[in-house]
Amino acid sequence: MEEKKVDVAIIGSGSAGLYALGKVKPSGKSFVLINGGEQGTTCARVGCMPSKALIQAAEDFHRCKILGRYGVEGHKALTLDTEEAIGHVQDLRDTFVDRVISNSTAHMSDEVFIEGYAKFVEPNLLDVDGLRIRAEKIIIATGSRPVMPKPWAAFGDRILTTDQLFEEEDLPESLAVIGLGVIGLEIGQSLARLGVDVTGFDMLETIGGLDDPEVAKAAIDIIGKDFPLYLGHGAEITEEDDKLRVTAGDKSVLVEKVLASLGRRPNLDNLQLENAGIELGENGMPAYNPQTMQIGNSAIFLAGDVNGDRPLLHEAGDEGRIAGFNATSDKIQAFQRKPPIAINFVDPNICHVGKRWSELDQETTVTGEVNLAPVGRALIMGKNKGIIRVYADKASGKLLGSEMICTKGENLAHLLAWCIQQDLTVGELLQMPFYHPVIEEALQAALYDLYGKVDQKNSSPITELRTVQ
Template identity: 85%
Template sequence: MEERKVDVAIIGSGSAGLYALGKVKAARKSFVLINGGEQGTTCARVGCMPSKALIQAAEDFHRRGILGRYGVEGHKELTLDTEEAIGHVQDLRDTFVDRVISNSTAQMPEDKFIEGYAHFVEPNLLEVSDIRIRADKVIIATGSHPIIPTPWQAFGDKVITTDELFELEDLPKSLAVIGLGVIGLEIGQSLSRLGVEVAGFDLLDTIGGLDDPAVAKAAIEIIGKEFPLHLGHAAEITEEGDQLRVTAGDQSVLVDKVLASLGRQPNLQSLKLENAGIVLNDKGVPDYNPQTMQIGNSHIFLAGDVNGDRPLLHEAGDEGRIAGHNATSDEIHAFKRKTPIAINFVDPNICHIGMHWSELDQETTAIGEVNLAPVGRALIMGKNKGIIRVYADKASGKLLGSEMICAKGENLAHLLAWCIQQQLTVGELLQMPFYHPVLEEALQAALYDLYAKVSQKNSSPITELPLA
């Protein structure tokens, strides 16, 4: 059997693996990149990009309902060719995947890129296909796969995940979405807007991962007007002829397909980590340092969705960079992670920034809020639904976090994340310019409400203007 020797072996050519590769190349270390399964990142193939293409198609078609207020006639007669719609999504998906591959693995020589599933033979020895690779350092960036409970697998292609959704030639007439996190809400709302009869189910009493009760209540009310939400009960599936019956509590629906959006599981099962002396914790992943990506004190690093921590592309990129740096350095460096930000592109956007509600000390935290109903720009857009809640330390006035459901939340979330990372106070943020009329004025109103509840005050007699 052929054996090769490299400084660094990277297992996985997704986002984390490719970012790690960039650091390894920059350090001029010898390497091999190994990939099992399909090429292209999860984001490009089955995640961020095809879902956003679907969301855009759905939102554009959905907006026809508001055209009558502008005197546009005939909007009620607009129809949708669902095959064309899903074909457009797939074309865009293929463009994004091809772009990733053509700019990365397609340009790599065979001795640098190996296709196949690698496993450990010894701590520093990997085997893939008929090749053994001895590596000083190993970066595991194998990603994750969607979870389908074993009993549900008996229903075959009637139970799908996003891996199969974006391969459909046409949309089902009816669909149950089980799991109303990011993927479940985005896909559920989009397909509902495209004419699919959708019903949503979740074991929790909330949706979108929201734990601020005021924001969760608003989200359930807003999204629940587009398709029914059945919360607080486990969903069970039974087969009835060519369809599936989904039952949760006293609620039951009969559908053509079920979308399982129950989260994702790390791709570790084929690596034989025990041969490397790596033990899995009770979450099914090795213990590692999120600031160094190092597993214990070993020569092995864990980056991206495979660690189950922050399954987001920008976080996977950072983790790949950290792992690549430390795998090529003489000493291990710890890096400060960025302010957490998570965006659900449901309409209106659901966003989490910084600390979650459940992480706050309610005794020392002030909360400011605004309802979107009276906000001028939102009213003009026909999107004046939702609520913004912002959290700050009562004593110092420093921003801590936020949860919101509002139009263009994706933009407001970034603004808040940048401010939190810079440790700005509420007063300092109020001294920034807010144009009129923009949706940022809604955030400004929430900040004014928050400013009245914190001890920290600006030194200037005019709150909004620093002294010259």
């Protein structure tokens, strides 16, 4: 059988695959980019971008309800055309997908962009629907798909995942969201604000991946005002007339549809990795180095959502670049990964930066916090709910991490991530400028609280300006 020979084969044209291509293409190495299924990244098609379009529509409509405080009359009579709203989201989604494709695979020849599903025949040999491709290095960037329990398939299109949600022509009257992580919370709150009768379920006692007990408590209280949250029990689904009954513990609701938001599963099943001599661990993943993206000592690299480690676009970008660099280099190079940052775009934002609460040594770590209730800018905005918690090493005063639920958390999280990457201390952060009145003043207050608990102080009072030498 004829074989096509290349230096590098990239499997998957999503974010990680395209970023890997960005390193492979200018290297002068021969390559192919292989993609099975829909083109366009997970972010553009079913993830970050359509969900943010939905969130924006929901937030704008929700804010109309408070116009009465400014003397606006008739705001209570405002209605929403849900078909028009979901159509707007789909139009934006299509725009984002088209942009991705037009800037990537649209102009690639059939010689280098191959559509079809790849599987391993040997460690360096792939089969793509009958076409054999022999590659010296192979990058797996096949992404992930939503988890769907097999028994739920019997309920047909009444069970939605994010892969189907943004294809709906209209919104259901009622919806149960099972799984209250990032996607479940964002979609649940948005649809509730657009008029859907939403009920949330999660077998954990927390939501949004929070493990700081104070932030988790605040989040449950705040988000629970948009739609009821039933926590601590696994959910079961049964059919009742033409609807679905969702039961968890002693709670039960009858709904038109269910959103299964149970996480995502790496797309490794059909690659036949055993033919490449790659063993999968108990978690269904091969052992790989997150600083090189190399699987063991093989010529195969793993990048993006497919590794299940940090399923975020900016992380997929970094991992794609690392994999692409190492796949085109004579020597494997390890790279320092950036501080973790995760943002849940519910209102108010839920954010995690750096070390999580569960990762901290409580004997050597101190915590500072501020409640958003008295913060002037937040009060003016009508968004003075939430809490910011920041963590530092007690002895050195070095900032370690943060969890928060607060308005404009998406901005504060970036500031803190940048500071953690620079190994700054709490005292050094407080010597930076803070404008008035801004939400950053809330962060300043949390840092002041934290500064009073660390041992390492600045050489001069933090309220004093630095002298000029």
